[in-house]
Structure formats: C-alpha cells, structure tokens
Amino acid sequence: MSRAVSRRLFVPLLLLGFVQVALMKTFEVKDGNKTCLLAEFSANFSVSYETTTKKGSTVLFSLPADAQVNQDSGCNNMTALLVVSFGGGHSVSLNFSRHDRSYKMDALTVSCNEGDTALFPNASHIDLFVRTSRSVNISAKVNTTYRCMSDSTVHMENISVTLSSVRMEAFPPDDDFSKTESICHADVTPTVPTTTLVTTLAPTTATPPTRNPVQGKYNVTTSNGTCLLAEMGLQLNITYTTQDNKIAVKVFNIQPNITTSSGNCSSDHASLQLTDNWTKLNFLFVVNTTINKFYLKELSISTSFVSPAKGKEFMAQNTSLTYLQTTLGKSYMCHSEQMLQVNPNFSINAFELHVQPFKVDNSKYGTAEECQMDKDDMLIPIIVGAALAGLVLIVLIAYLIGRKRSHAGYQTI
Structure with missing residues (x-):
C-alpha cells in the first residue's frame, strides 16, 4: 500500500474525535400534570437572506444545546403544540392533531429573527420572518411512538430544515414514550451494497475529476x-x-x-x-x-x-x-x-x-x-541521506581497519 493511500485511510480515523453531529434534544409539553407531547430530535437549518449589499447569503446552523420549550406550547384533547425557542429570537414549532385512533404533525413552522447579527451578519432587514410547511410526513397510531433515525428534509421558502434521530409521540398514555413504535419508511428500507457514483460540479455530467483541483x-x-x-x-x-x-x-x-x-x-x-x-x-x-x-x-x-x-x-x-x-x-x-x-x-x-x-x-x-505532512515528507529524504552517509562511513572505517591489519606483524629483513 502506498504512503499516500495509507495516509488517506489513517486521517479519517484520527479525526473521528473531532466529528460532531447535530445535537439531539428531548422536549416535553404538559397539560397540567399530564404529558401530552414528547419530542426527541436533532435539527439542521439552512436559511438564505439578503445582505446590505443586496447579495444573497446562506447561513447553516443546528438546534443548539440551550434550546428550550417556549411558554406558547400547549395542548388539549385534540391538538398539541410544541414551540422550541433558541438563539436571538428564533423558534421552531411542531403542531400535532388527533384523529380517532391516530395522530399526525399538521405543520412545521420556523421563525427567524434577522436582527440577530451573530447569525445573520449584514442582513438588509431586521424583521422576524415565519415559514410554515404542511407537508411533513409524520404520523402514527395513538399509544405508539413515531421513530425515524434517517434524515428528512423539509423545504420552505428560503429555509430548509433537516430532522434526524426523531422520536415523537402525541397524547402518550404515560409520561414516557410508548414501547410500541411506528418506524418510518427510510429506516425499514433494506440496506444495499455501497455503490459509487462520481460526478463533476456540473449537475448534467457524471464523470470523475480527471486531475487534482485547480488552486x-x-x-x-x-x-x-x-x-x-x-x-x-x-x-x-x-x-x-x-x-x-x-x-x-x-x-x-x-x-x-x-x-x-x-x-x-x-x-x-x-x-x-x-x-x-x-x-x-x-x-x-x-x-x-x-x-x-x-x-x-x-x-x-x-x-x-x-x-x-x-x-x-x-x-x-x-x-x-x-x-x-x-x-x-x-x-x-x-x-x-x-x-x-x-x-x-x-x-x-x-x-x-x-x-x-x-x-x-x-x-x-x-x-x-x-x-x-510536509515536515514528514522532508524528513524522509533526510533520514535516507543520513543512513547512506552512515553506511559509507562504516565501509570506510572497515576498509581502513582491514588495511592496517594487512601491514601488522614482523617484516622480513
């Protein structure tokens, strides 16, 4: 195996300690003393906005560790609403409804505050904008936990939300997730052998890059x-x-x-x-x-x-x-x-x-x-050169010792 190949195999293992996936959070909504909604998930957001120079910019961020259940959350016998607030005035809302023996998510709503300069630097507006999607495919029977570990992306105008590691249950019989689970289609799909599809940047082509990228x-x-x-x-x-x-x-x-x-x-x-x-x-x-x-x-x-x-x-x-x-x-x-x-x-x-x-x-x-890596590349020829110099020195010393011995002893008069 070449050194370049072995290096490429080694580096990902070395860096695993630095890899971080989106944080998974658990949220609970109560109606009095009774739990009416449990939600456990991680979320990644992609938000596009206009800067003061009239250029488009996109910010990517994850649901942070300090996200909290907002006081606007609540529920009754037929509906349940979870509002999660985070950052400088942002929130994501999950709205559920009950239908006979099942429940489903009716809407996913994201509110973003462009006045948060830490998240939206140089934004041309400082307004709060709200986007809602009613095409979220999350539903299950009552007394059943909905589970989906796979990523699921919801697209809205200038906002995309990717949910993963999802466990949700509306109107649970107890204060914990039900043991019976409804698994999403993406999780139950049989696994297939890994295949490789290599494409260039242009979406219409399907050939691999023929050389290293241009600097x-x-x-x-x-x-x-x-x-x-x-x-x-x-x-x-x-x-x-x-x-x-x-x-x-x-x-x-x-x-x-x-x-x-x-x-x-x-x-x-x-x-x-x-x-x-x-x-x-x-x-x-x-x-x-x-x-x-x-x-x-x-x-x-x-x-x-x-x-x-x-x-x-x-x-x-x-x-x-x-x-x-x-x-x-x-x-x-x-x-x-x-x-x-x-x-x-x-x-x-x-x-x-x-x-x-x-x-x-x-x-x-x-x-x-x-x-x-550059230092290692320079070190190798130095080590090889030193080894060769040492070998030459050993040969020279052996030659001199051998020559001295050949003249040792008594000489004929």
Missing part, C-alpha cells in the same frame, strides 16, 4: 483592508442516498473561475464563503487567545444535488473543529493533500493550501508554518 486564490477585504488570504484547491466528497435508497458518493472540484468569495472579519473571528451556481462553502476561523493561535473552528456546506439524489439539497456542518492551527500573525501552508473531515457524510480534500486570517499586513502572507 484558487481568495481574499476577504473590508474597509480596513484585507483581513483574510487563502489559496487552495478543493475537492468535495459527499455521501448521500439516491431516490431508490442506494448509497452513493459525489466527488467534485471547486472551480475557481466560476467561484466568488465573500466574508467578514473581527478581532477574533474571520469567515470565508465560497459560492458558485450550485454550492456554498463556509469556513470560520477563530483565535485562541490563551495560546496566541488561530484555527479553523467551523465548516459548512449547502449544495444542490444531481437528479439521482433523494432530496434537493445536501447540508452538513461541524462547529467544533480544530484544524489548521497556526501562530497568530503567521500563515498555514500545506503542499501535501490534506483531508478535512466535517462529518461522516462530508469531507474536503485540500491541495496546495495556504491560508492566513487575522493580522494580514499589506495584503501579504506572514511567515508560513508548514503542516506536519
């Missing part, structure tokens, strides 16, 4: 000057489910000639967004003031899918990465191919990577700190 040059410039520099070739790897419930892999290169860059910077946060006709890729760098270093903390993607995909859009996000750690004021450089694992379904292969957020002086990179 693109990107920057983020504000009124105070350039605050982020990046050069990199990016190859994206996405695992997804096709319409006939098979597992496939989509591999495509980011093409710099059709990709635009944007972002913003502060003293301790710097973001870079790469956008083309189909894909939005977001990088967020932060500063660790304790050790005076920066690192890549968040990576997220939103991309439209080719026709065989099940669902119109793929989203992934990880907010707890520790990649590309470098001393503040210097740049991170890696000539070797480097894998950035975002979650089990999404990773990025970066080629000829050079990046510096924070303390960019005169739009030029600071002194580069090389990645460990």
Whole structure:
C-alpha cells in the first residue's frame, strides 16, 4: 500500500474525535400534570437572506444545546403544540392533531429573527420572518411512538430544515414514550451494497475529476483592508442516498473561475464563503487567545444535488473543529493533500493550501508554518541521506581497519 493511500485511510480515523453531529434534544409539553407531547430530535437549518449589499447569503446552523420549550406550547384533547425557542429570537414549532385512533404533525413552522447579527451578519432587514410547511410526513397510531433515525428534509421558502434521530409521540398514555413504535419508511428500507457514483460540479455530467483541483486564490477585504488570504484547491466528497435508497458518493472540484468569495472579519473571528451556481462553502476561523493561535473552528456546506439524489439539497456542518492551527500573525501552508473531515457524510480534500486570517499586513502572507505532512515528507529524504552517509562511513572505517591489519606483524629483513 502506498504512503499516500495509507495516509488517506489513517486521517479519517484520527479525526473521528473531532466529528460532531447535530445535537439531539428531548422536549416535553404538559397539560397540567399530564404529558401530552414528547419530542426527541436533532435539527439542521439552512436559511438564505439578503445582505446590505443586496447579495444573497446562506447561513447553516443546528438546534443548539440551550434550546428550550417556549411558554406558547400547549395542548388539549385534540391538538398539541410544541414551540422550541433558541438563539436571538428564533423558534421552531411542531403542531400535532388527533384523529380517532391516530395522530399526525399538521405543520412545521420556523421563525427567524434577522436582527440577530451573530447569525445573520449584514442582513438588509431586521424583521422576524415565519415559514410554515404542511407537508411533513409524520404520523402514527395513538399509544405508539413515531421513530425515524434517517434524515428528512423539509423545504420552505428560503429555509430548509433537516430532522434526524426523531422520536415523537402525541397524547402518550404515560409520561414516557410508548414501547410500541411506528418506524418510518427510510429506516425499514433494506440496506444495499455501497455503490459509487462520481460526478463533476456540473449537475448534467457524471464523470470523475480527471486531475487534482485547480488552486484558487481568495481574499476577504473590508474597509480596513484585507483581513483574510487563502489559496487552495478543493475537492468535495459527499455521501448521500439516491431516490431508490442506494448509497452513493459525489466527488467534485471547486472551480475557481466560476467561484466568488465573500466574508467578514473581527478581532477574533474571520469567515470565508465560497459560492458558485450550485454550492456554498463556509469556513470560520477563530483565535485562541490563551495560546496566541488561530484555527479553523467551523465548516459548512449547502449544495444542490444531481437528479439521482433523494432530496434537493445536501447540508452538513461541524462547529467544533480544530484544524489548521497556526501562530497568530503567521500563515498555514500545506503542499501535501490534506483531508478535512466535517462529518461522516462530508469531507474536503485540500491541495496546495495556504491560508492566513487575522493580522494580514499589506495584503501579504506572514511567515508560513508548514503542516506536519510536509515536515514528514522532508524528513524522509533526510533520514535516507543520513543512513547512506552512515553506511559509507562504516565501509570506510572497515576498509581502513582491514588495511592496517594487512601491514601488522614482523617484516622480513
């Protein structure tokens, strides 16, 4: 096995400790002392909005750990409403109704506050907008828990919500989920052998990239000057489910000639967004003031899918990465191919990577700190050279010893 192949197999295992999936939360709605709705799920959101420069931007985020049941939640004998509030004035609402011996979710509603500048930087409006979908396929018999571990995406105007690890029960007989479960279709579909479908960025083609991605040059410039520099070739790897419930892999290169860059910077946060006709890729760098270093903390993607995909859009996000750690004021450089694992379904292969957020002086990179893989590549020839030099020295010493012995002893007079 070649060293490049073994490295690609080893790195994902090494990075598993940094992978974070969307947090699963449990919520309960009571009617007096009786539980009338139980919901356990994780949720990822993709929200598009307009910035002050009249450009479109997309933010990806997950239901946070501090999400709470809102006081507007409530229920009676026929209806149950769960309102979950989080962040700076955002909420997601689940509305259930009872029909004879069954219950179903009638509506999923998302409310977003564009005035939350942490989530919607440079938003052109500061209004609260609400989107509702009535096409959520969640239903079960009374006294039965609805369960669906698979991802399910609900699309609304400028908002998409992906639910996963779902357990819900409206009007439960006790204060806990019923043991009898109604399993969603996606979970009971028989598994099939993994197949590979490789496509380029263009949705109409189905051929793999013929070479490594072209290195693109990107920057983020504000009124105070350039605050982020990046050069990199990016190859994206996405695992997804096709319409006939098979597992496939989509591999495509980011093409710099059709990709635009944007972002913003502060003293301790710097973001870079790469956008083309189909894909939005977001990088967020932060500063660790304790050790005076920066690192890549968040990576997220939103991309439209080719026709065989099940669902119109793929989203992934990880907010707890520790990649590309470098001393503040210097740049991170890696000539070797480097894998950035975002979650089990999404990773990025970066080629000829050079990046510096924070303390960019005169739009030029600071002194580069090389990645460990480049150091290893340089170390190998040094070790080989030292070994050869040692071997030559041993041979020379043996020759000199042998020659000295050949002249030892008494000489004939």
